[in-house]
Amino acid sequence: MSQQAALGRPPTPLVALAAVAATLLVVPLLTLVVDTPWGSFFSLLGSEAVLDALRITALTSLLTVVGCLVLGTPLAWLLARVDFPGRSLLRAAVTVPLVLPPVVAGVALVTALGRNGVVGGPLHDAFGVTLPYTTTAVVIAHTFVSMPFYVLSVEGALRSSGERYDVVAATLGATRWETLRRVTLPLAMPGILAGSALAWARSLGEFGATITFAGNYPGTTQTMPSLIYTTLQGDPEVARTLSMILLVASVAILAALRNRWLTTP
Amino acid sequence: MADDTVTGLHATVAVPGRLDAAVTAEPGAVVAVIGPNGAGKTTLLRAVAGLVEMQGEITVDGESWTTPRRLVRERRLGYVFQDQSLFPHLSALGNVAFGLRARRTPRREAEAAAHGWLERFGIDDLADRRPGELSGGQAQRVAIARALAPDPALLLLDEPFAGLDVGVATSLRLELARHLRDFAGVTLLVTHDALDALTLADQVLVLDGGTVAQAGTPREVAARPRTDHVARLVGLNVIRDGDTYRSFSPRAVTVSLNRPEGSARHQWAGPVVSAVPHGDAVRLLVAADPDLLADVTPAAAAELGLAPGQQVWLSVKETAVEAYAVS
Numbered sequence: 078m079s080q081q082a083a084l085g086r087p088p089t090p091l092v093a094l095a096a097v098a099a100t101l102l103v104v105p106l107l108t109l110v111v112d113t114p115w116g117s118f119f120s121l122l123g124s125e126a127v128l129d130a131l132r133i134t135a136l137t138s139l140l141t142v143v144g145c146l147v148l149g150t151p152l153a154w155l156l157a158r159v160d161f162p163g164r165s166l167l168r169a170a171v172t173v174p175l176v177l178p179p180v181v182a183g184v185a186l187v188t189a190l191g192r193n194g195v196v197g198g199p200l201h202d203a204f205g206v207t208l209p210y211t212t213t214a215v216v217i218a219h220t221f222v223s224m225p226f227y228v229l230s231v232e233g234a235l236r237s238s239g240e241r242y243d244v245v246a247a248t249l250g251a252t253r254w255e256t257l258r259r260v261t262l263p264l265a266m267p268g269i270l271a272g273s274a275l276a277w278a279r280s281l282g283e284f285g286a287t288i289t290f291a292g293n294y295p296g297t298t299q300t301m302p303s304l305i306y307t308t309l310q311g312d313p314e315v316a317r318t319l320s321m322i323l324l325v326a327s328v329a330i331l332a333a334l335r336n337r338w339l340t341t342p
Numbered sequence: 343m344a345d346d347t348v349t350g351l352h353a354t355v356a357v358p359g360r361l362d363a364a365v366t367a368e369p370g371a372v373v374a375v376i377g378p379n380g381a382g383k384t385t386l387l388r389a390v391a392g393l394v395e396m397q398g399e400i401t402v403d404g405e406s407w408t409t410p411r412r413l414v415r416e417r418r419l420g421y422v423f424q425d426q427s428l429f430p431h432l433s434a435l436g437n438v439a440f441g442l443r444a445r446r447t448p449r450r451e452a453e454a455a456a457h458g459w460l461e462r463f464g465i466d467d468l469a470d471r472r473p474g475e476l477s478g479g480q481a482q483r484v485a486i487a488r489a490l491a492p493d494p495a496l497l498l499l500d501e502p503f504a505g506l507d508v509g510v511a512t513s514l515r516l517e518l519a520r521h522l523r524d525f526a527g528v529t530l531l532v533t534h535d536a537l538d539a540l541t542l543a544d545q546v547l548v549l550d551g552g553t554v555a556q557a558g559t560p561r562e563v564a565a566r567p568r569t570d571h572v573a574r575l576v577g578l579n580v581i582r583d584g585d586t587y588r589s590f591s592p593r594a595v596t597v598s599l600n601r602p603e604g605s606a607r608h609q610w611a612g613p614v615v616s617a618v619p620h621g622d623a624v625r626l627l628v629a630a631d632p633d634l635l636a637d638v639t640p641a642a643a644a645e646l647g648l649a650p651g652q653q654v655w656l657s658v659k660e661t662a663v664e665a666y667a668v669s
């Protein structure tokens with residue numbers, strides 16, 4: 078008799094509630110797969126609106142990941158390695174977008190970077206640059222909501238690899254920059270990859286902040302989620318097809334995370 | 343400005359509340375730093391390396407490391423940490439080449455030199471292995487090679503044999519002795535082991551409670567220990583009597599159950615704390631204020647019933663005692 082069996086049967090109420098939870102999570106996904114009009118799947122995939130949305134989603138989500146790598150890595154390093162006044166305050170501020178409703182993030186971005194915004198106004202007056210309702214605005218909105226995932230993941234990795242190896246590198250004559258390049262970042266690579274995947278996943282699904290700050294213009298700011306939202310009202314079949322595409326992308330990310338991150342101790 | 347006439351290490355190091363010590367050593371010298379846990383041994387190394395705030399002055403080969411304060415990376419030192427701290431993402435070769443690469447040696451040259459160092463430690467066949475694939479002794483060799491490769495002026499070794507099997511430690515000790523003979527700079531070697539101090543060092547610095555309790559050649563320190571800790575390390579009893587130390591071997595101690603009569607001038611009483619085999623004798627630790635060691639034959643131990651808790655009298659003849667002044 079196995080050790081588990083020797084402990085007795087699992088309590089029935091527990092099993093029943095767990096079954097409800099599993100059903101709630103699995104059934105909608107299954108119905109989406111079943112209801113997807115597979116016959117017209119590839120012809121729909123070829124339509125201009127879908128291709129535009131796919132292109133914009135791919136482009137903006139990749140740029141978001143690049144933005145996180147270039148800007149988020151230094152921020153994570155600073156939070157993990159440098160003692161400065163207000164560090165814990167900054168860390169708290171960085172995590173706020175994690176829990177902020179995306180629509181609120183969009184409104185906040187408008188107040189800052191909108192045409193009459195605190196930063197956007199002077200930007201428009203001085204350089205004639207208008208951010209809202211551009212593809213750039215999509216990337217900014219996505220970076221705003223994705224960066225916290227990336228920064229927290231990388232900061233965690235930097236903390237767990239510890240300052241110990243930075244000290245060793247210094248005793249061997251390495252500058253801080255060299256140490257970062259040759260020791261700190263390679264050791265934090267699992268966190269960087271996991272953070273990138275999380276940021277990418279967050280960006281793929283971004284809807285609220287994007288539609289508020291960047292709008293929903295086909296060819297410039299209409300991403301996959303925005304297109305799904307639009308088509309759902311007139312052509313639910315198309316919406317289901319598009320949703321299927323995003324589901325596949327999400328599952329692919331999850332699989333990548335499992336290999337890269339979840340199984341890495 | 344570097345002053346070429348002043349060579350070696352000249353250091354006075356004060357870390358408030360933890361350490362107040364001075365150490366001077368000629369180029370090529372090996373200074374063993376010994377003392378009980380918390381005596382400030384590792385603090386001394388970290389202060390010299392620039393890893394802890396300190397007051398005082400450190401001069402290495404005529405160059406001041408303290409006025410103005412040099413960053414860690416600007417000090418020509420090699421540091422072998424207690425846990426080795428090999429970079430886990432680099433091969434043995436990458437670890438040893440790291441310091442050379444950091445000091446702007448081209449990759450090809452640095453790797454050739456690193457191969458040379460691994461060769462000297464007899465582990466060049468392991469050059470491509472990651473630290474996780476090395477045994478403790480191999481990893482320690484890589485760590486020492488890594489510290490020596492950039493040709494430091496000062497080598498800091500923090501308990502290089504801690505955590506190794508006895509056999510591995512013994513062969514590595516012999517190897518290290520050979521490398522230290524070839525090393526032109528000063529070595530500070532923190533150790534818990536009297537054998538390290540006696541076999542590897544030219545000078546011994548005994549730290550106790552953050553201050554220098556004794557400094558001298560290994561022979562002097564071993565023959566005339568001034569601290570209980572060193573006395574235990576070298577297996578001697580040492581007692582302080584006014585301004586005189588008296589040391590004597592555990593073999594010279596007579597153990598009896600009753601107060602001894604006769605000529606023995608030095609007598610103590612106390613309970614046996616432990617009785618363990620020591621060579622072909624049984625070594626007793628007796629809580630006699632101070633704690634004293636006494637060696638008896640196994641036969642005598644059995645006859646007297648010497649088990650922990652047994653009250654015994656210890657005595658030693660004046661002729662077996664070496665006396666020396668405190669200062």
